[in-house]
Amino acid sequence: MSDRVDLRAVGLFGLVALLFVGTGILQSWNVALTILNMGLISAIMALGVNMQWGYAGLFNVGIMGFVALGGLGAVLVSMPPDTEAIAAGGGRVLGGLLLGAVTIIAAIFAWRRGGRHAGWLMVAVLIAGFFLYRAMLDPGVEAIEAVSPANRGSIGGLGLPVLLSWPVGGLLAAGAAWVIGKTALGLRSDYLAIATLGIAEIIIAMMKNEDWLARGVKNVIGVPRPVPYEVDLQRTQSFQDLAARFGADTVTASAIAVKLAYAGLFAVVLLILIWLTQAALASPWGRMMRAIRDNEVAAEAMGKDVTRRHLQIFVLGSAVLGLAGAMMVTFDGQLTPTSYQPLRYTFLIWVMVIVGGSGNNWGAVLGGFLIWWLWVEVEPLGVLLMQGITAGMAEGSWLKSHLLDAAAHMRLLTMGVILLLVLRFSPRGLLPEK
Amino acid sequence: MEPLHALVTLANFVIVPAVAYGSQLALGALGVTLIYGILRFSNFAHGDTMAFGTMAVILTTWGLQSAGIGFGPLPTALLALPVGIAVAAALLLGTDRVVYRFYRDKKAVPVTFVIASLGVMFVYNGFTRFVIGVDDQRFADGARFLVSARGFRDATGLDEPLVIKSTQAITVVVAVVVVAVLFWFLNRTRTGKSMRAYSDNEDLALLSGINPERVVTYTWLIVAGLATIAGTLYGLDKSFKPFTYFQLLLPIFAAAIVGGLGSPIGAIAGGFVIAFAEVTITYPLKKVLGYFLPESLAPDGLVQLLSTDYKFAVSFMILIIVLLIRPTGLFRGKSV
Amino acid sequence: MSRNAWQEDRGNKDRSITRSGGGTMARGTATDVRPDTTHAFLVGDSMTGGYGTGGDILHDCTIAVDPGEIAVIVGPNGAGKSTGMKAIFGMLNLRQGGVRLDGEDITDLSPQDRVARGMGFVPQTSNIFTSLTVEENLEMGAFIRRDDIRPAMEQVFELFPILKDKRHQPAGELSGGQRQQVAVGRALMTQPKVLMLDEPTAGVSPIVMDELFDRIIEVSRTGIPILMVEQNARQALEIADRGYVLVQGRNAHTGTGKELLADEDVRRSFLGG
Known part of the structure; x- marks a missing residue:
């Protein structure tokens, strides 16, 4: 049984590898490697979601938010600090944030100990705290944002190595997940989906608006890299020799070398995560998670704290999402809050997990690679298809130009159709669990 | 005069827009809540259903306009509504036939339907963008104002203007009519009662000879109407952009949950609660407070509690607070 | 329970997106093995079967009710009383036996169709x-x-x-x-031509129970035959024209209510002396 499944996995992974090799040969190796790198990141995201959905049945529709938080982490860790800005308003901002935290703690306290009017008391504390918080925070924010807003105007970061930002991105996402999970999973019934849907939008709104934090919609560019820059490589004699030995043009070779270096880093992270998740799944902890999933009532009767376990797995999965988000910002070299769209960063990851195989880590990884490849390649394929369809039409006709323009939207349609087909005909995914 | 001025300002910038927006959210949330009540899942494709129906209305409107047919002072889109609803109904029934019915036959769990609705969402979204593109489309025509700033000043002699756009008035009138018809249908007709019975107790409905497939068909038909009307009213009031409609999903879900999932009355209440909260908290209240407070206490800042981009945060906070205080929503939904 | 992949929710119980408590009523199946015995108005004849693909719960069990009668199914916990009633109503997978209503074979009909043919059913919950x-x-x-x-x-x-x-x-x-x-x-x-009640007095106080039994007798007086499952065996047998005692899915005793009440064996085993 297990042999057959393994064969299936090997075959499918081989097929995906062929897709990438084909892209390399037919398009360019640069494109193939770009897709591969994002494929690796997507696979990690899918792994994170699979932990939540596959192990515990938690329906997270706020993937985008955790990924974005991870990206924010990358910026806050790796960018150099802006001492002038921090001196101008750092203290007030910090004070404001502390005040905000105190307010929330006081509100929780009011809710728990408030007696008969707990709800109203909590609301009163929240409203009063909100005004205090704004009074403290706003001048600080203004001061920071006033520091040469065209190219700075934010606190910058800690100036630490960017690789360190990856776990920090994970931690940030984990912290947010803990707060959301604690609230949403603790309610009388489970409201996680709507909570995550909301928090993701809030995180994105925050990243767009809080310019002092990471420049908002003005974007952060030039995030430090863990790998050499192409121009530096091109100037190195040994690299020029190496490129010459492969008979490649130095510029192309440097681009490929950088991407290969990224791919290596990402692959190491992915392999470590797979190893960890597989080991966790086989451990007593993993068995308990599955026991809870398969029969929550029985698990509860045996004294397992189901809510706590769910919170645990939700935080862990979100941490993986944050890690992937930090990696993505590192790879892109920039943080652009407007680029975070739910279809791309939340629902596409869901397609990866469902298509790959819920509950199967290898399936999620496979789904990550395959769906990401499709997401990128459907567009050129769609244009080709449309060119074929419209070949017979009169040049410059309205329909022809409309169809050619619209080809770009084929990818959404395709993803939907793939999800529906897999759900219908192979509901356990390409690589089923067990 | 001062309080009156404050009231007019408040009405102008908060109450009128919030009532219109609330009506749109309420109609959207009614669709979500009906599906939740009868088909037992939250339909993630609802925002895109609204976008699709509105697109059908817009295309028909353009057709009517190019044929020189108008609706006098009213927007031509109202004439196009029946066509849009019919197209949306065909789409939803087709989707049910191709996608959801299979899972009903298999007695699939609700979360399978949720996942299927994600796929449907992608397809609708892609299709809408494929046909009409991603850009803003304005399709409101007819008279622009019911009450114009100047008309109001001349009529009342007040300094502060009150503006009511005709689209806002139309939104409220249409929403009231639609809700009245819907409630009459659900509470007074045999089919409506059978839908409520099915939502209440599926097995017993079956034992009573109620045909589930018929109930489901009626549900999709009603949802097509609600979604298209909500989407068209929103588009008339603001503008049509597929992505905006997709994003309406959050306030709509929030409204349905705040009101109590599965409860039609709750969906309406939830829609208005969310709309008023969003508009009040993201509107600069300086002017309003300036009229109420003595000069010395007049606020210096704009007193905009949160920037407009945080409107999602408002829906969300309300949602969490309501769920903490009343886990079943304001009108005891079916979610517990 | 045979579960397909679409019935796996991985333990998800998110109430913001899904609503629990959907229909549970599933249609049973039947076979051709149907020995002919009595000519009662409603009869579940020599029924053997169980739920889904699970083991048999009923074993050659026969339950019948005649016009104007109140028939009662009693028995210890887990004897298959409610299962017997569900079998008659077509919610069980029968491996043997059949159901006839007014001389007509309805074994192949779905529960809904049986309602349309004149069976009224009141579930327990x-x-x-x-x-x-x-x-x-x-x-x-x-x-x-x-x-x-x-x-x-x-x-x-x-x-x-x-x-x-x-x-x-x-x-x-x-x-x-x-x-x-x-x-x-x-x-x-x-x-309906026949009324089936699954433990109508479950969870009500003794006074209410007496009143409910009075009402049931009144319904029966209007000419509708009644078949009911009862936990309160003694009171039920007192108003029963015919009683069935089931033990482990088999007919243990059958007789009029009075006969069963008088039966030493029945009294000793579960009427409490």
């Missing part, structure tokens, strides 16, 4: 529409009827006068005994 008013509950009971249902409703109100007073109240707000009256009333609205 969830037997009313809680959010609908009493009147609407009755209306829904008569959903399959296209003729004037007002006489039927008047008849139900005559049997259960309290329902007439509470006709505009949501049924979920009524007391336990009143809810059971709504449940029985709903089933009567189709004007």
